[in-house]
Amino acid sequence: xxxxxxxxxxxxxxxxxxxxxxxxxxxxxxxxxxxxxxxxxxxxxxxxxxxxxxxxxxxxxxxxxxxxxxxxxxxxxxxxxxxxxxxxxxxxxxxxxxxxxxxxxxxxxxxxxxxxxxx
Numbered sequence: 001x002x003x004x005x006x007x008x009x010x011x012x013x014x015x016x017x018x019x020x021x022x023x024x025x026x027x028x029x030x031x032x033x034x035x036x037x038x039x040x041x042x043x044x045x046x047x048x049x050x051x052x053x054x055x056x057x058x059x060x061x062x063x064x065x066x067x068x069x070x071x072x073x074x075x076x077x078x079x080x081x082x083x084x085x086x087x088x089x090x091x092x093x094x095x096x097x098x099x100x101x102x103x104x105x106x107x108x109x110x111x112x113x114x115x116x117x118x119x
Contacts, residue, residue: 007054016085021056023083025063030079055088062089 003009016022025040026032040060047056063082066075066089081087 012054013085015054015056022059022085025060025067026079026083027067030075030083032079032083055090058090059088061091065091 020033021043023032024035024043025037026034028034044057044060059082063079066078066082070078078087078089082089
């Protein structure tokens, strides 16, 4: 699958709109479905079997990090957008996870409004 985005946006929209997979582990208080690890495991198994080439796994990692580490206000602003499939997210650990590592700044990559770790 070749696209400028690196995934098929039409398929991503269908996974979000028709199946609600982007909302699977997002709590219903943040406009998600509120399912757990068992349901996520079933979906991940099927995505692996079909060799799905999209941003689902990165979305799961980032959503989990937000739920575990972010403030209530950050979750309230980001999770409904993630849940609806309108916002793509990924997870990055600063300093390769080393204790005391400095955090590298994130910078917007234009023209696509992507962010990347610069360092």
